[in-house]
Amino acid sequence: RSSDLTLEQEAKRQKVAMPSPERLEKVDRSLKRLDTVLRERETSLRLLQTGQEKARPGDWRRDCFGETTWYKFSEWPIPWYLNRRYKQIKFYALPYVDRYTRMKTEKELRIQMRRKRAKIQKQADLEKRFPHLAAKSQK
Numbered sequence: 001r002s003s004d005l006t007l008e009q010e011a012k013r014q015k016v017a018m019p020s021p022e023r024l025e026k027v028d029r030s031l032k033r034l035d036t037v038l039r040e041r042e043t044s045l046r047l048l049q050t051g052q053e054k055a056r057p058g059d060w061r062r063d064c065f066g067e068t069t070w071y072k073f074s075e076w077p078i079p080w081y082l083n084r085r086y087k088q089i090k091f092y093a094l095p096y097v098d099r100y101t102r103m104k105t106e107k108e109l110r111i112q113m114r115r116k117r118a119k120i121q122k123q124a125d126l127e128k129r130f131p132h133l134a135a136k137s138q139k
Helices: 002-014 022-050 084-088 095-129 131-138
Strands: 058-062 068-072
Touching: 002 022, 095 131
Parallel strands: none
Antiparallel strands: 058 068
């Protein structure tokens, strides 16, 4: 890939057409395929060795603000029940936070619906402005 990019830059510098430019796309495609194969191999090996699918084990937990986040497990030099700093972390939300999480969810849904309506409205405006194209797209 590096030599192909060098060849491309040299062709640009000399202001000539690069020989077989489709080679860059082929190399990119093959590197992506190689990357997916390696990732699948790592995942299957990790599943066999540890039983964990992810590279660093963790858990979905709620913080004190009601946000659900991925908590990555890490080793501590002392047990969790003796660790003062770990015990200060709250993995739950108090009851008064539920109202705000509901309001946040409603806001996100409103934004989604607004975008969906805007997309439909834009499509309708385009069909009104260009009726000959709308007739072709419906066929």
